Amino acid sequence: MQRFADLLDSLGTTQSRKRKIALLVAYFRTTGDPDRGWALAALAEGLPLRLPLRRTLLELMAERIDPVLYKLSRDYVGDTAETVSLLWPEKSQNAPPPNLDEVVAGVSGVTAAKFRPLLSGYLDRLDVSGRFALLKLLGGAPRVGVSSRLAKTAIAEAFDRDVAEIEEVWHALAPPYGNLFTWLVGAAPRPDTTHVAVFRPLMLAHPIEEKDLEALDPAAIYAEWKWDGIRVQLSAAGDDVRLFSRTGDDISVAFPEISAAFHGHQAVVDGELLVIRKGQIAPFNDLQQRLNRKVVGPKLKRDYPAHVRLYDMLIDGDDDLRNQPLSVRRARLIAWHVRTAPALSDVSSLVAFGDFTSLGRIWAGTRDAGIEGLMLKQKSSHYLAGRPKGYWWKWKRAPLTVDCVLMYAQRGSGKRSSFYSDYTFGVWRVTADRTRELVPVGKAYSGFTDAELKDLDRWVRAYTTERFGPVRAVAPGLVLEVAFDAVHKSARHKSGVAMRFPRVHRIRWDKPADEADTLDTIVALIA
Amino acid sequence: MQKKATGQNLAANSPVPTSPEAWLHPSPNGLYCAAGKFHIDPHSPVERAIITHGHSDHARSGHGAVLATPETIEIMKVRYGANAARRFEPQTYGVTTNIGGVLLKLVPAGHILGSAQVVLEWQGQRIVVSGDYKRETDPTCAPFELAHCDVFVTEATFALPVFRHGPADKEARKLIASLGGQPDRTHLLGVYGLGKCQRMIALLRAEGYDAPIYLHGALVALCELYQRMGIELGDLRPASGAKGEPLPGALVLAPPSALADRWSQRFADPVTAFASGWMQVRGRVRQRGVELPLVVSDHADWPDLVDTCLATGASEIWVTHGRDDALVHELGKRGQHARALALVGFEDEDD
Numbered sequence A: 001m002q003r004f005a006d007l008l009d010s011l012g013t014t015q016s017r018k019r020k021i022a023l024l025v026a027y028f029r030t031t032g033d034p035d036r037g038w039a040l041a042a043l044a045e046g047l048p049l050r051l052p053l054r055r056t057l058l059e060l061m062a063e064r065i066d067p068v069l070y071k072l073s074r075d076y077v078g079d080t081a082e083t084v085s086l087l088w089p090e091k092s093q094n095a096p097p098p099n100l101d102e103v104v105a106g107v108s109g110v111t112a113a114k115f116r117p118l119l120s121g122y123l124d125r126l127d128v129s130g131r132f133a134l135l136k137l138l139g140g141a142p143r144v145g146v147s148s149r150l151a152k153t154a155i156a157e158a159f160d161r162d163v164a165e166i167e168e169v170w171h172a173l174a175p176p177y178g179n180l181f182t183w184l185v186g187a188a189p190r191p192d193t194t195h196v197a198v199f200r201p202l203m204l205a206h207p208i209e210e211k212d213l214e215a216l217d218p219a220a221i222y223a224e225w226k227w228d229g230i231r232v233q234l235s236a237a238g239d240d241v242r243l244f245s246r247t248g249d250d251i252s253v254a255f256p257e258i259s260a261a262f263h264g265h266q267a268v269v270d271g272e273l274l275v276i277r278k279g280q281i282a283p284f285n286d287l288q289q290r291l292n293r294k295v296v297g298p299k300l301k302r303d304y305p306a307h308v309r310l311y312d313m314l315i316d317g318d319d320d321l322r323n324q325p326l327s328v329r330r331a332r333l334i335a336w337h338v339r340t341a342p343a344l345s346d347v348s349s350l351v352a353f354g355d356f357t358s359l360g361r362i363w364a365g366t367r368d369a370g371i372e373g374l375m376l377k378q379k380s381s382h383y384l385a386g387r388p389k390g391y392w393w394k395w396k397r398a399p400l401t402v403d404c405v406l407m408y409a410q411r412g413s414g415k416r417s418s419f420y421s422d423y424t425f426g427v428w429r430v431t432a433d434r435t436r437e438l439v440p441v442g443k444a445y446s447g448f449t450d451a452e453l454k455d456l457d458r459w460v461r462a463y464t465t466e467r468f469g470p471v472r473a474v475a476p477g478l479v480l481e482v483a484f485d486a487v488h489k490s491a492r493h494k495s496g497v498a499m500r501f502p503r504v505h506r507i508r509w510d511k512p513a514d515e516a517d518t519l520d521t522i523v524a525l526i527a
Numbered sequence B: 001m002q003k004k005a006t007g008q009n010l011a012a013n014s015p016v017p018t019s020p021e022a023w024l025h026p027s028p029n030g031l032y033c034a035a036g037k038f039h040i041d042p043h044s045p046v047e048r049a050i051i052t053h054g055h056s057d058h059a060r061s062g063h064g065a066v067l068a069t070p071e072t073i074e075i076m077k078v079r080y081g082a083n084a085a086r087r088f089e090p091q092t093y094g095v096t097t098n099i100g101g102v103l104l105k106l107v108p109a110g111h112i113l114g115s116a117q118v119v120l121e122w123q124g125q126r127i128v129v130s131g132d133y134k135r136e137t138d139p140t141c142a143p144f145e146l147a148h149c150d151v152f153v154t155e156a157t158f159a160l161p162v163f164r165h166g167p168a169d170k171e172a173r174k175l176i177a178s179l180g181g182q183p184d185r186t187h188l189l190g191v192y193g194l195g196k197c198q199r200m201i202a203l204l205r206a207e208g209y210d211a212p213i214y215l216h217g218a219l220v221a222l223c224e225l226y227q228r229m230g231i232e233l234g235d236l237r238p239a240s241g242a243k244g245e246p247l248p249g250a251l252v253l254a255p256p257s258a259l260a261d262r263w264s265q266r267f268a269d270p271v272t273a274f275a276s277g278w279m280q281v282r283g284r285v286r287q288r289g290v291e292l293p294l295v296v297s298d299h300a301d302w303p304d305l306v307d308t309c310l311a312t313g314a315s316e317i318w319v320t321h322g323r324d325d326a327l328v329h330e331l332g333k334r335g336q337h338a339r340a341l342a343l344v345g346f347e348d349e350d351d
């Protein structure tokens, strides 16, 4: 428990992703089984222990501390687990601290009555940080900024594997992942993934450059629309059907009708998850209403109908198609879709074209909703995990830009914690009494160099008008040319608009703030 | 005028004639001793002030006369200039003076260099105003001395049972280990400029850290004063002297406000450390964006506050500033009458 407690302490105060991974790598390399597996489970997804933790802690504390002092302490600290860890009376006894496995085995399936003495016994054997770690372990989510993706990346690095290898077996495993670690240390074969709907790492594209286009033979290329949804993988192994995000997170619960539509199939397909209403692709914002939901009721399903538009096929029955050319996979995808006709899905069609100039014209003339860009794929390309060079390209439209005025700046985190690096910007709006005011339209954190960041930081400090904690309001004097992918209506924002992926395109040191754009300009860009 | 009291019996054996509030009570400027016509740690200029210690919320400039330990007076001169008060009356620990019939003695509070508890005696009643204090040993100041009394006036900065501060030398070792483990990064340690700064340096030296320690400009004068007063701090260098150098592997001390300042941008991928009693609570650590929290406090923690209040044998405890509700509650449960004075003008110190 002490090592896990030290790990949580360090993770809790470390901002940088690289350093978090280094801490995890050191822990996974040097901690034995099954403790490291329980730690992995706790960090990546939380242990599903379902214990009456909060109630039991209140009962235990009531026996140990005056209720007034407990309440004052809890109010000050703001977190029950931490409050208990600090208030628990120190015992000087010889029993060594419990390890993770002893705790998990001990509490699994116990009744509330048995849980109470067990818990107080563990707390007696630990110090402050050990008690905190124990309660976070039992409570489900430690919240130390470790996503399951980050945990998998660290596991891969710890045992010199590609993260894709970890992802491919991940969903066939269960805590404490004994078969994962014995495989990683070379003491057992790779865990068996048949009959389990596991994730296969996705193949991703590079942005196209002018010189790429010159080198390509149009006859060797498929062009297809890149739809404006989220990239998903549907993995069906009979009764086990799962929908995965691009990073391998299981998002099935948020889209139960999609999993149901592919029930009973034996296939792994790649596509775009969309909300389609009366044959029309709804704005990306509509899809966001469905993401991250734990429970999806009939109303949500009716108002935001989900659909998968398929691009590719990785596995068809027992055939792994990933080492076949795209032309073959695409033919298999179409044949399979015609044969089995799963509901709520279709196959994305190709865009016919002669040369890239004519393709550019076709695209420029297309005004269909829901198109984010064009994909160019080598017909001969195998399905390769990650972002390999020279096979797939995305050809996005030039971003939209508007000139905005810097309004607020906030200090960043980690390496940027001494810099004002997060910028809220606005545009002009004419008020009812015909004066002009700035209204915030977005936030940007990127798009500038380190040298520019220093200049921006200096400017913010020199032109501060008010401070609110880590945020400074600045005088309206600096114009930022902001680039973004799209803009849509939003009731949640004061301006009534929300930008997609805004970033600083250029800093217009030269431009007077008066000459920045107006809200009308942005409204006119709503797709 | 003040006279040296000789042969006076300081023990308070006689029965209590009047209520203590009759001669010492809160006023708009802070605690006021009506019998001796002086204030203790007043927060705006007064004719005559007794100053417990040099922290800025206790020691302010502009008073007529200031009575304090010689160390506190030196600190005030460094911070506010030689004319910080019209007249300084240095009084060493243990010496008793008579001010308008009130006997006054300063005894060590163990908080910072020169910090004192004010022991007052009038008509057989004894009141101790402790200022800020701690019970843990500190190489940079005289240890706390317990004074028995009828009324004990205490601070309550860390008066919640969650505050149980461990030994400070352990935290110094933690910092040294981190310095050794990450030689490519600058360690930027945030410290309160008076007391915490010099104590951290002394703790590190005692643990064998003998590399140069770099100081932010705001810390230099007080460190020099401590050294003049005979406290060994080793090789100290101004960080501003190493102009623009990133100083990888070095330890740089700075006041908390400078941690997020442009000043800190030049250092090599800095590890932000912070030494304070508040670092015991994770929310405070996150709030400040601290990577290496060090729990080192110059104030008594919860067990020490409660024990000290009980050990003085006082029949009444007055709580000046901090989290008074928990302490008043706990002392009441233990049969000691306690009340909050709710004095204004004090900050959440140790920051």
Ligand SMILES: [Zn+2]
Pocket: B053, B055, B058, B111, B132, B349
């Ligand atoms: Zn103080």
Ligand SMILES: [Zn+2]
Pocket: B055, B057, B058, B131, B132, B155, B346, B347, B349
């Ligand atoms: Zn104070």
